[in-house]
Amino acid sequence: MSNPASLPPDGAAASRYRHRVAFFETDAMGVVHHSNYIRHLELARIHWLDEHDQPYRIYAEQGLHYATTRLEIDYRRSTVFDDVIEIAVWLDWVRGASMRIDYELSCNGACVATASTVHAMVDRKGRVRRIPKERAENLRGLALRPGPKAL
Amino acid sequence: MSNPASLPPDGAAASRYRHRVAFFETDAMGVVHHSNYIRHLELARIHWLDEHDQPYRIYAEQGLHYATTRLEIDYRRSTVFDDVIEIAVWLDWVRGASMRIDYELSCNGACVATASTVHAMVDRKGRVRRIPKERAENLRGLALRPGPKAL
Amino acid sequence: MSNPASLPPDGAAASRYRHRVAFFETDAMGVVHHSNYIRHLELARIHWLDEHDQPYRIYAEQGLHYATTRLEIDYRRSTVFDDVIEIAVWLDWVRGASMRIDYELSCNGACVATASTVHAMVDRKGRVRRIPKERAENLRGLALRPGPKAL
Amino acid sequence: MSNPASLPPDGAAASRYRHRVAFFETDAMGVVHHSNYIRHLELARIHWLDEHDQPYRIYAEQGLHYATTRLEIDYRRSTVFDDVIEIAVWLDWVRGASMRIDYELSCNGACVATASTVHAMVDRKGRVRRIPKERAENLRGLALRPGPKAL
Numbered sequence: 001m002s003n004p005a006s007l008p009p010d011g012a013a014a015s016r017y018r019h020r021v022a023f024f025e026t027d028a029m030g031v032v033h034h035s036n037y038i039r040h041l042e043l044a045r046i047h048w049l050d051e052h053d054q055p056y057r058i059y060a061e062q063g064l065h066y067a068t069t070r071l072e073i074d075y076r077r078s079t080v081f082d083d084v085i086e087i088a089v090w091l092d093w094v095r096g097a098s099m100r101i102d103y104e105l106s107c108n109g110a111c112v113a114t115a116s117t118v119h120a121m122v123d124r125k126g127r128v129r130r131i132p133k134e135r136a137e138n139l140r141g142l143a144l145r146p147g148p149k150a151l
Numbered sequence: 152m153s154n155p156a157s158l159p160p161d162g163a164a165a166s167r168y169r170h171r172v173a174f175f176e177t178d179a180m181g182v183v184h185h186s187n188y189i190r191h192l193e194l195a196r197i198h199w200l201d202e203h204d205q206p207y208r209i210y211a212e213q214g215l216h217y218a219t220t221r222l223e224i225d226y227r228r229s230t231v232f233d234d235v236i237e238i239a240v241w242l243d244w245v246r247g248a249s250m251r252i253d254y255e256l257s258c259n260g261a262c263v264a265t266a267s268t269v270h271a272m273v274d275r276k277g278r279v280r281r282i283p284k285e286r287a288e289n290l291r292g293l294a295l296r297p298g299p300k301a302l
Numbered sequence: 303m304s305n306p307a308s309l310p311p312d313g314a315a316a317s318r319y320r321h322r323v324a325f326f327e328t329d330a331m332g333v334v335h336h337s338n339y340i341r342h343l344e345l346a347r348i349h350w351l352d353e354h355d356q357p358y359r360i361y362a363e364q365g366l367h368y369a370t371t372r373l374e375i376d377y378r379r380s381t382v383f384d385d386v387i388e389i390a391v392w393l394d395w396v397r398g399a400s401m402r403i404d405y406e407l408s409c410n411g412a413c414v415a416t417a418s419t420v421h422a423m424v425d426r427k428g429r430v431r432r433i434p435k436e437r438a439e440n441l442r443g444l445a446l447r448p449g450p451k452a453l
Numbered sequence: 454m455s456n457p458a459s460l461p462p463d464g465a466a467a468s469r470y471r472h473r474v475a476f477f478e479t480d481a482m483g484v485v486h487h488s489n490y491i492r493h494l495e496l497a498r499i500h501w502l503d504e505h506d507q508p509y510r511i512y513a514e515q516g517l518h519y520a521t522t523r524l525e526i527d528y529r530r531s532t533v534f535d536d537v538i539e540i541a542v543w544l545d546w547v548r549g550a551s552m553r554i555d556y557e558l559s560c561n562g563a564c565v566a567t568a569s570t571v572h573a574m575v576d577r578k579g580r581v582r583r584i585p586k587e588r589a590e591n592l593r594g595l596a597l598r599p600g601p602k603a604l
Binding site (some may be wrong): 023024026027028030031033035080081 | 174175177178179181182184186231232
């Protein structure tokens, strides 16, 4: 993620999600508390599924969830109450039961943070499950690169 | 709640729960965001059940929950990061499927807020259920006053 | 609030704010945790100021805040992930340094909750301040009824 | 972090912080929402400062904050309402204006997550500042390894 200015990468099937900062998201430093961006990633991810895959609600109704197994975020700039954060979000890779999603958060054209999350598909009991075939095929067509072999 | 200084009322089976304010609970006014006190009430209420009834976990394992149906809170003074809030909590009344719990939050001897919550017992599907007999008997022995007739 | 179906009352300068329930707002009962509605009230209130008064950001930049001094909410029905909650919000009354705002939350036409919040204008140090004259005049023109005399 | 069983590493000046999972931290999957662990890291970090450095409140009173600039977390196992999470926390490295803190979260002896956060010291306006000399000396004596040269 050396050059945030070029994110999302060429060829990515990206969505853009806009979030207006709520007052309750700020902290006593006067800026958005760093834990709240993790929730913004979820909002953006669910928006991406809406636009490129299927509403997350449908997965949930089938008892399937993309549990978060890894999260990485670099905070570059703070935001304040009423700022509008624009989140670019795209699929990096997908494997049989997992996928990685990448994000760039910006505000007024400046990079706020870059992040990535890895998710494993699990059932109601938390057991890992393969991504349903139709969904997996769709996602593979949208991924930016092949997934790691030995995840 | 005209005289917070005398809370909890004489005769109440009260518990006291202490909460140290986290940084992530503050907002850009430099004080604890008002929505967080609602969560403190829950912590105190669950502590009261631990001490006077049974762990809430046991209700939950049986698929029973005390859903919150009403909440009232008067904020009197703000608190800041690292303050220790002491919450006095007691049972006001209990009826067949509901109960009211009262709270006084204080910090360094000064009243921060007074609050009350009403709860209905519900099952996994959210349907109202009678409080299990043994629990109801225990709770009636702890209530400060009879419940309203026509709730 | 005996008849939620008729809310907001005739003559109220109401706004309507829509909120799509995030996954992180749900709890282990499968529904939105009751504390999150308090945050929805804030979102709706700030939207009301945008539409009928001035952006809250401008108050904040002047070091003025509408601190919440009282909150009352009746929960009538639960909501789940991805539900769209519509919040009707209007000004009930305004006085020299305080105001009360009322809310009705609904989902698919059914009432989810009714609520009211009271706010006191405070400065950066938390001291009560009169609402700036121009704003107070504007707000008085929007209030549904005169404020209580002895608040 | 290949072998969570051996964390914290030998020689680390570690603290252990215990957190009992609140009901409001769970989500509709029935487990703690992944965003909440980020807040547990903050609680553990502040506890570590209490035990090994100075209360964070003192930094805050001087207008200094350890802003989070990077966060990395691997989630290995879920936790549920009323679980007690034990968080081992230690200082990995410190430099002139930044430090890295590492964490292992466990529950009933099993690893829940491993994480690390990087922090930059900033003043009230968010400008990077050197860690005060006395604090920096103390922290250097506690760090597990030298900081990276070119951070």
